[in-house]
Amino acid sequence: MDETRARAVLDAARLPGAVRDAELLALGENAVFGAGGLVVKVGRSAELLERAERELAVAGWLEAAGVPAVRAAEPTARLVEGHPVTVWHRLPEPVRPAEPRDLAPLLRQVHALPAAPFALPRRELLGGVERWLRLAGNAIDPADAAYLRSRRDGFASAAAALTPHLPPGPIHGDALPRNVHVGPDGPVLVDLETFSADLREHDLVVLALARDRYGVGGAAYDAFTTAYGWDVREWEGCGVLRGARETASCAWVAQHAPSNPAALTEFRRRVASLREGDAGVRWYPF
Structure with missing residues (x-):
């Protein structure tokens, strides 16, 4: 569209x-x-x-x-x-850009909620991979599409076997500063469409990945974990959820490749870094 x-x-x-x-x-x-x-x-x-x-x-x-x-x-x-x-x-104009530290107290509030009075789905992080690859069509290398499908299947199985550190429950599902709006009355959550009932660690791995891939600074990340009260990187399952999210992020960019050369370039950068096992290659938000 x-x-x-x-x-x-x-x-x-x-x-x-x-x-x-x-x-x-x-x-x-x-x-x-x-x-x-x-x-x-x-x-x-x-x-x-x-x-x-x-x-x-x-x-x-x-x-x-x-x-x-x-x-x-x-x-x-x-x-x-x-x-x-x-x-x-419409929210009022922001008073400043949101920072990781603004996200932490909002997540604490969400993670303290009891179950919603209606059904929330599991966080099917990998659920959109097939649709996004289908939308990408012939714009991407079929070998790259096959590689991401294989990663999806592997990480889906591994994620299903994880033992959480935090009690499962409601989560935002895409917990990044870009989904926080800092207005005159303080930070508020936006983009609620990925709300789920699943491992709370899903919300915390998002920013851990942003630290490694998207340029969030170490000090900013430390401010986030201090405000939240725990660093998900201490959990042995962190690498599994990170790998699943990386796989989904690659496929998400792929859907824009047919009409946007910049998306194709970013897709290729991401897939190459995964194939090479280089966790430090910088990815760029799209």
Whole structure:
């Protein structure tokens, strides 16, 4: 889905307000538009409708629990021309960029929650690999696709056998500073679509990988672990969840390769580093 298609869906949704000239804020799994006091998310395909509906349910649950998070402006998702559309209250302008230390207290609040009053899925970190590789098509080397499928299968089996250090329960699922918005009233969680019920370690491995692959500094990472109260790298299962996330991250970038040369370059960089076993090669956010 490109911006042109996403805008066509936005127009067809006939939302209130001046959404026709909405500003494109992000384009990935969702196209995210800002229009006045609203944010509208247009999902890539109809198969993401269930996830969009669950994200709205999570937002209402977090609001009731007092967890600072983005709030829905409409309680249900719309399916418009085969694309799920959800509407959110727009957050005020950030007062500064989010840092790892801003994420830790939010995760502590989420990890202290009891089970949600509705079903949350397991964190199927590797569940999207096949779809992303399918979307990549012939833009990527078939040998690279086969390699990632093999890694997916191996890490899926290894992850299923892990013994956690923390009690399992609700998690954010994509716990990075980019999913925290620091407004006038402090940090809030955004992008709730990966909320799951699974190993809490999933949320902590995300930033450990960001330290090694995406340039998060050692001091910033240490501030995060101090604020949270534990460093997941002390856990023997850390390498398994890290490997699973690296595999998923490679496949996620692959889906953009057919239309974006920069994505193809980044995909090749990531796969080469995995093949070579070089855990220190810098990856770049996409």
